[in-house]
Amino acid sequence: MEIRKEYFADERQDDLHEIGQSRPRSDLPGHVTGKTNYFADRTFPGLTHLKMVRSPHHHANIRSIDTSEAEKHPGVIRVLTAKDVPHNVYTILILIQVGPEDETVLADRKVSWKGQAVVAVVATSERAAQEAAAKVRIDYEVLPAVFDMLEALKPDAPEVNEHHPGNYYHYDSGDHRKVRFGDIDAGFAMADHILEQTYHSSPIEQAPAETTGCIVTPDGNDRFTCYTNTQAMFFTLDNTSIILQMPGHKLHMVGGTVGGGFGGKVDVIVEPIAILAAKLTNRPVSFIYSREEEMQISSPRAAETIILRDGVMNDGRLVARKVTGYTDAGAFSRHSPYGAQKGAAHYPGPYTVPNVWIDTYCVYTNRTPSSAMRGFGVTIADFALEVQMDKLARLIGMDPLEFRFINAYRDGDIKAHRQPTEGAALIECMQEASRVANWPVAEKYMAMSSRGREA
Amino acid sequence: MARVPVQFTLNGEERAEFIESGTTLLHALRDTMGDTSPKGGCQQGTCGACSVIVDGELRLSCLTLAQTCEGAAIETTAGLAAGGVLHPLQRAIMDGFAAQCGFCTPGMIMAAKALLDHTPNPTREDVIEAISGNVCRCTGYEPIIAAVLAAARSNSQNAG
Incomplete structure (x- = not known):
């Protein structure tokens, strides 16, 4: 492992004792000798x-x-x-x-x-x-059964679960989670280009x-x-x-x-x-x-449908991002209302966009109940967001990495859900990725910092 | 269900037990012989977690009837560190962080041992082929391949 000290040099101490050192894992001796006890390794009389x-x-x-x-x-x-x-x-x-x-x-x-x-x-x-x-x-x-989220939300759809009339989770904010930031209509009105795309994902079994x-x-x-x-x-x-x-x-x-x-x-x-x-x-x-x-039978990651509508300027600035997200809970809630809410907080991704509108729905269908899986609520969102970023860059004829530098969030930026950004490192990660992947970007991007904006 | 005697050598030790007719080697080892190092990940011969060595050959114990092992010599990962000295494969997996949850590890070690027993100096392709029936879900294949190759190198150094 290598520590690149030029990034955030003022936070780096030279007296690190554990970071960068290799330490034996305490559970490995049990794993390699077959001695680690998993729950099913126990037997009991009369089981x-x-x-x-x-x-x-x-x-x-x-x-x-x-x-x-x-x-x-x-x-x-x-x-x-x-x-x-x-x-x-x-x-x-x-x-x-x-x-x-x-x-x-x-x-x-x-x-x-x-x-x-x-x-x-x-x-x-x-x-x-x-x-x-x-x-x-x-x-x-x-x-009759319903397997498609948009079908399930229609008024004449079969009722999947009597506790969720309308086949959606009833948040205290209504039938969906909302984030409103800036003026979305003004953002789209000023945009040089608007790109709307729909992204689908299937359930994934752990x-x-x-x-x-x-x-x-x-x-x-x-x-x-x-x-x-x-x-x-x-x-x-x-x-x-x-x-x-x-x-x-x-x-x-x-x-x-x-x-x-x-x-x-x-x-x-x-x-x-x-x-x-x-x-x-x-x-x-x-x-x-x-x-x-x-x-x-066990819960998979939820299927999602995500509609992204973005307004972008010819100079690469994202000026509007509207997200409509649907999370397929299957027949029961388990962790999906939380997952859909997490998605609402995650958009518009690690980018600072002045005008944002987010609606996320947790929808019930007659599919296997979904629940937690590695980063649920944000992983599929990131798939959609990053594919969309590549498409937007192509639309305006810009390098996709440089396009991300222009829009990357920085410390102090107010996120759409009104928390200030802290500890951002996207720019530094992209600078290192640019070097390691031999994907050069203009010098001005290599001089950027997450700590503040250029004059 | 009729109970039948079965006798074989498990990690060098003579074992004789009565089991229900039709019991898999996996269940005989785990439930009757007290060796839980082979794991039941799928019970249908697709994951490799139950892998053991029977008379020198790699076998899926979940698809092997215990009665067919009469008189056989059976090796499992539990018997690999006889005398407290780790096998080079065990040492290499530890040194290379080639296990996470550990559930696939005993079967993976048996598949790798069967390879090294037959092919002391395997190529990377040999290793990939040898562990191709063993599923690791913590995404550890590269460290595992590296560990098996390292174990082979340390074996040949010891032999030399």
Whole structure:
């Protein structure tokens, strides 16, 4: 590693002890010897296995659920349905007052996506649980489904989730998050060119090497130990406490090394039902996603549709940026209302634009619920923004890197959401990139600084 | 389900256990033999996290029935640092930061060991081919390739 001291020289100390030094990672000896303990490396006498019966339909009413044949299957200990769950409708971010509760632990009246959990089967072996799950009979009335966000926002669209009328998240600001800065109409009026483009992204699965899961043991005193690979231990503890109506001190959550997460293990999905199963059976319970479940059931990154409309001057100045962003939450909120809001705060990107208008919507469809993944809310926004920047540069015949220098934010610039910029380093990063990539730019750009503007 | 005896050598140690007929080698190792170094990442032979060496050949333990290993010599990553001395592959992965979450690491090490056992001085292409059945999701392939090549170099230096 190399430290380039010419950037921000006044912040650089010469007595750095750790930066630039190589230090052994404390977890590597365990990794290379196979001794690192992942949650599923534990075994317990009498361990039982939980398998989930899931909706085969994207959208359907449940007329009836018949578990009688499953209960008779050899090895089955218990079959759980919605009526066994003390507080069956929840939402993760209720902990920070982002409601309403909108998702069932086990569906009772309706399913809103293909794969939604309906019945849990606990048996003495994985195979018995799987075979018994296939014997659960659920009578569905299939309903029209909607998979496209703009279709879902039309007045006659099927209602995905009764808690979100109109199929959008109801923010305190209304049907979307807004940022208003400057005078967008004046900006477009003065622009030499206007470019409007629409960008789409698909859901992306985190696909960790280790699938989502947990193992729960009853401790014999109405207390339960849950070994889990969650990335969000306290979300899990507090939401499980709400769902099971059990005080937190009854729940001993044990984390540890996670076999890859990338945001895919932030939702509270396996722990509440596994702990409930351990409570009702008084046996240790293992609930581990199959690879198929990890790929099809666990929340992916949300699909997004982003419409960017920019006004640009021939000299390279961006004078107006209007953003309309749609985040596909799928059937339930999970972390998507937050993701859509984060997007609103992120636009117009690392650029200073005097006139900005941002609307971001969190939309419900009959797709797999989306949630966290590495930089969710901003990663796809940046894809759209940077592709748009290249197109704008081409439109005015300017070098794309020089175009970014002209518009780069600097310390003290007021962002569209009215926070002052601090600690900007975009210009310095681009200067270094210009050198390393041998992509020369005019000398005036190499003389710029994030610390202030040229006279 | 009928229980059947199975006997093989695991990392040099004679092991004999009763398992349910049809048990995979992965489950036999993890649930019955107490060796959790092979991981179940997909249980369908696509991720390589369960890789072990059976009679010198790389095998996916999730697709191998334990009963077919009767009398075999089985190697796993748990047995690689016998006597407390790390194998050059283990040392090279640590030195090269070639692991992050670590879940793919034991299988990756077995795939690399099977390569070096047969091809002590592999090319970069040999290494890529050898680990091509092992999925790493923390994007560590380049450090892993470098670590395997470094281990091969240190092996040949020791031999020389």
